[in-house]
Amino acid sequence: MAKKGKDTNTEEKILNAARQVFIEKGLSGARMQDIADKAEINKAMLHYYFKNKEMLFKLIFQETAGKLFPHFEKLMDSDLNFFDKIRSIVASYIDVIIQNPYIPLFVMNEMNKNPEIGMKTFFEAQKPGFVKKFRQAIENSIEMGLIEPINPIHLIMNMFSMCAFPFIAKPMIKILTGVEEEQFRNLMEQRKVLVAEFIINSIKK
Amino acid sequence: MAKKGKDTNTEEKILNAARQVFIEKGLSGARMQDIADKAEINKAMLHYYFKNKEMLFKLIFQETAGKLFPHFEKLMDSDLNFFDKIRSIVASYIDVIIQNPYIPLFVMNEMNKNPEIGMKTFFEAQKPGFVKKFRQAIENSIEMGLIEPINPIHLIMNMFSMCAFPFIAKPMIKILTGVEEEQFRNLMEQRKVLVAEFIINSIKK
DNA sequence: GTCTATATTCAGATAGAC
DNA sequence: GTCTATCTGAATATAGAC
Numbered sequence: 001m002a003k004k005g006k007d008t009n010t011e012e013k014i015l016n017a018a019r020q021v022f023i024e025k026g027l028s029g030a031r032m033q034d035i036a037d038k039a040e041i042n043k044a045m046l047h048y049y050f051k052n053k054e055m056l057f058k059l060i061f062q063e064t065a066g067k068l069f070p071h072f073e074k075l076m077d078s079d080l081n082f083f084d085k086i087r088s089i090v091a092s093y094i095d096v097i098i099q100n101p102y103i104p105l106f107v108m109n110e111m112n113k114n115p116e117i118g119m120k121t122f123f124e125a126q127k128p129g130f131v132k133k134f135r136q137a138i139e140n141s142i143e144m145g146l147i148e149p150i151n152p153i154h155l156i157m158n159m160f161s162m163c164a165f166p167f168i169a170k171p172m173i174k175i176l177t178g179v180e181e182e183q184f185r186n187l188m189e190q191r192k193v194l195v196a197e198f199i200i201n202s203i204k205k
Numbered sequence: 206m207a208k209k210g211k212d213t214n215t216e217e218k219i220l221n222a223a224r225q226v227f228i229e230k231g232l233s234g235a236r237m238q239d240i241a242d243k244a245e246i247n248k249a250m251l252h253y254y255f256k257n258k259e260m261l262f263k264l265i266f267q268e269t270a271g272k273l274f275p276h277f278e279k280l281m282d283s284d285l286n287f288f289d290k291i292r293s294i295v296a297s298y299i300d301v302i303i304q305n306p307y308i309p310l311f312v313m314n315e316m317n318k319n320p321e322i323g324m325k326t327f328f329e330a331q332k333p334g335f336v337k338k339f340r341q342a343i344e345n346s347i348e349m350g351l352i353e354p355i356n357p358i359h360l361i362m363n364m365f366s367m368c369a370f371p372f373i374a375k376p377m378i379k380i381l382t383g384v385e386e387e388q389f390r391n392l393m394e395q396r397k398v399l400v401a402e403f404i405i406n407s408i409k410k
Numbered sequence: 411g412t413c414t415a416t417a418t419t420c421a422g423a424t425a426g427a428c
Numbered sequence: 429g430t431c432t433a434t435c436t437g438a439a440t441a442t443a444g445a446c
Binding site (some may be wrong): 019025113120124128135168201 | 230231233234288305307310313314316317318320322324325328329332333336353355356358361362363365366367369370371372373375376377378380382386387395397399400403405406407408
C-alpha cells in the first residue's frame with residue numbers, strides 16, 4: 001500500500017511479466033530468463049518469490065482462466081428476456097476477449113497439453129453455474145415455444161465457438177482474407193452484435 | 206518399394222513418430238528423444254535423415270496444415286446449390302477433424318507461436334482458392350435474394366468457428382457439461398448436419 | 411530482499427566405430 | 429545406415445555474499 005505505482009513491488013513485477021510471457025509462449029515455450037528480463041530483475045528472484053516454474057505457471061493459468069466466464073451467472077439471473085441474455089453474453093464475452101485476445105488460445109492450449117496441472121479441479125470447483133442456468137433457460141424457451149427445439153449443448157457450443165474462434169484463428173484469417181490489423185479489430189467489434197443476431201435469427205420461431 | 210508395410214523404411218517411421226509427437230506436444234514441447242523412442246530408433250538417426258528439429262517440424266507442419274482445407278475448391282465448382290454447398294463443406298470438414306481431432310489446435314497454436322517458420326508463405330502459396338469462390342457465391346446468393354445480406358467474411362468465420370472450435374475446447378466442454386468421450390463423439394457426429402442447418406436457418410430468406 | 415556465481419539437469423547435435 | 433558415446437549449449441534451480 002506504499003507507492004501504488006503499477007509495478008509497486010517485486011512480486012507484482014514478476015507476476016505481470018510472467019503473465020505476458022506465459023500467455024505469449026505457453027508453459028513449454030516460456031523461459032524463466034525472459035520473465036526475469038521483462039520484470040527487470042534476475043532469475044534468482046523468481047525462485048525466491050515462487051518455488052519454481054510450474055508453481056508460477058499454475059498461478060498465472062488459474063488467474064487467467066478465471067477471466068474466461070466473467071459475470072455470466074449474474075447475467076443469467078437478471079430479468080432480461082432470453083434473447084437479450086444472448087445479446088448480453090455475446091457482447092460482453094467478445095469484449096473481454098478483445099481486451100485479452102490471447103486468452104482463449106492460451107487456456108485451450110494448456111488444457112490440452114497439460115491436463116494434469118490442476119486445471120481440471122480448478123474448473124470443477126469454479127464450474128460456472130451459468131452453464132446449468134443457461135441450459136435451463138434454453139429448455140424453458142423451447143417449452144414456451146419461443147425458439148425451435150435444439151440440444152442446449154449445441155447452442156452453447158455454437159455461441160462460444162463464434163465468439164472465441166476468430167481470435168484463435170486470427171493469423172490464418174488474416175492470410176486467407178487479406179484483412180489487416182485494424183480491419184480485423186473492426187470485424188471483431190461488429191461481431192459483438194452480429195453473432196447474437198445470427199444465433200437469434202436461427203433459433204427464433 | 207520393397208516391403209510396403211506401413212512403416213516400411215526408417216524415414217517413414219520417423220515421420221510417423223514426429224507427426225504424433227509434434228501434434229500432441231507442439232514444437233516447443235516436443236522432444237527429439239520422444240520422437241526417437243516412438244520411432245524405435247535413436248536420436249542420431251533423426252539427424253541423419255533430417256537436418257534438425259526445425260526442419261523436421263516444418264515438414265510435419267506443412268503436411269498437416271495442408272489437410273485443413275481438403276477438396277473445398279472442387280466442391281465450390283460443383284453444380285450444387287448454395288445451401289447444399291454449405292451442407293457439404295460442413296459435413297466433410299467436421300469429418301476430417303473427427304479423423305484428426307488435434308489438427309486445428311496444432312495448426313492455430315503454431316501459427317500464433319511461430320509465425321516465422323514459413324507458414325505464412327506456405328499458406329499464401331496454398332491460399333485456398335475456395336475462399337474467394339465462397340465469398341463470390343455468398344455475394345451472388347445475396348444479390349439473387351436467396352439469403353439475407355451479410356458480410357461474407359463473417360459468414361465464413363461463423364461456419365469454420367462452429368466446425369473447429371468444439372474440438373479445440375474439448376477438455377473444457379467435457380468439464381463444463383459433464384459429457385464423456387463417447388457422448389462427445391456423438392455430439393460431433395450430430396454437428397455434421399446440425400451446424401449447416403443452423404447456418405442456413407439463420408441466413409435464408 | 412537482492413545480487414553474482416555456480417551447480418545441475420536436460421536437450422539438441424555431432425563424432426566416429428561398425 | 430545404424431549405433432554408442434560424447435560434446436555443447438541452454439535452461440532450471442541453488443548457494444552464498446552483501
